[in-house]
Amino acid sequence: MRGNGTNMTKISAKNVNVFYGSKQALFDVSLDIMDKEVTALIGPSGCGKSTFLRCLNRMNDVIDICKVEGSIKMDELELNSRKLDVVRLRENVGMVFQKPNPFPKTIYENVSYGPTIHGMAQSKSELDQIVEMSLKKAALWEEVKDRLDEIGTGLSGGQQQRLCIARAISVSPEVILMDEPCSALDPIATAQIEELIDDLKKEHTIVIVTHSMSQAARVSQKTGFFHLGKLIEFGDTEKIFKNPDNQQTQDYITGRFG
């Protein structure tokens, strides 16, 4: 899939090391994520790809024993800094999780929550507009427009995940992180999400962690292969899947291990 990127670096990670207590989870990871492109992170379970993803919106802060070293710059902003305001960061870097996790509230409340807490809408009609726009972008509007006051957890799995995407884009983040967003979905719902990702990259930079190599090949422009906490290879998706430099990458994508 061809990218439409601006060829500008959005996020630049340099020598990132992550420790859970005394156990090191990431070793010297350095990679550049390009603006308005989809970057896929692949690798076997426990290889550190999700850990790296969670460095990008500081979700690792939730884990007491987690320590992050190195430098992660988004534009000119240092993300791995004590002084960083994580609330502002997360307004700019949205996240979609592995298991759909809508709030057990109405569909409307799910999408309007972010704009409300960040004071993005001056009036109810403005908020309505944001909710409608977000749901439309998440390709969910047609299915739920008549039942916005129903509980979000009552939707099907695929709809729930698109609701979570609508929630994430409601605050117009520059970057959207996706942590295996399709692993709990059936193939049809997965196809819908993948289509959506393709649309979203027009306005957002997307980093997606996935178990499915075919998915990485379908949706991404850049791919990084992680193994045992190390970034083994990073480059254009086409090159990684057709002609990787590294033998381990070759073995993994051809299904010889992982």
Next chain:
Amino acid sequence: MNEAKRKLLNKRYRAEANFKLFGQIAIGLALLFLAVFMYKIFSKGYTAFQKTWIVTEVHYDKELMLIETDNPSLEDLENADYYDIAYKSMTRLDPSLPEEDDRQLIQMVAFTYEQEVKNHLLKNPSLLGKIVPIRLTASDDLDQVHKGNYPRDIPEEDRRVNDYQLKIYDMLNERGDILSKFNLSFFTNPDSREAELAGIASSFMGTVFSILVCLAFSFPIAVLAAIYLEEFAPKNKFTDFIEVNINNLAAVPSIVFGLLGLGVLLAVFNLPRSTPLVGGITLSLMTLPTIIIAARASLKAVPPSIREAALAMGASNMQTTMHHTVPLSMPGTLSGTIIGLAQALGETAPLILIGMVAFVNTIPGTPVDPAASLPVQIYIWSESAERGFVEKVSACIMVLLGFLILMNLAAQIIRHKFERKWN
């Protein structure tokens, strides 16, 4: 299949069958105990909900009542003399009785009979000057005779109801002048030294006020403590220490809290003795750890994915907690609170220590009026020698159990209806 294998298989089946059998025996025994307990209480107590009345006639004689005006106002009626007419309403049951033995008849009704005669007229002032039938509360001994709880065949000198009184009772009973009606006064009267008049109103209100005070003190403190410990406090040695001590607090015998209430609330802060205010605060010390533990458990049960979702949207820690975690944990917290209050409801020892065991013959209107409580009332009555109190004890237990069942039911309903199932 060879022999050894078949043997092993049979053994495994037998073990399972035995295990099931033991379980069934255990449950059967538990149900048996419960049934015996319930039968004991109900068979003894149900008669307390019936009240015995003696029907006689009263002559509202203006002269005997010392009313001089022709058109007496309510105030005049209020101040009139009822002693003679009330007395006569009883003695007229047996005009042949010599005057010096009148007391035998008077003893057949409750000592409040004069008041009852008066209230009857005050309710219907038009009865003045007329002879009308009236029902008077039977004495507790007669009440017990009528309910069949009092043996009639023991020697007269050992009996509190003598042969003459039994004769009058039988005569009245044959005429249909002994009535058995629902005992409303058991619910509306305060405690009394006379079993036929004693009711649970004062102890019931005392219990209600104590529980409300307990709720008002323990719920906010416990919920805030739980939220802080679960969502904000750093996990270190100090918070571990606090956690251990909260669990210890939950296991402290209640009488110790009673001593604390006595030593601190009464002695240091000089709060009014014997009141639901002090009782409620003392009970809240017991309820506090129960609610904290329940609230923390239900906060823990909120899946981390909800917290992550809110945090990833840029919600602050406080917003995540207040917008998402706490509302989701509320059903569990509330049902835990009700369970804690239900425990407090049955507490006796701490209340006895802070003086809620006093004889209270007024109905408390506020938490700072002296009051008893239902379990203490049971304790007080069970110490009374009179036969009439035996059924009252059982009846009071029934009311307390009813109260408990209602509360536990409420907790169950809240849990089932509002608690979210996470999959």
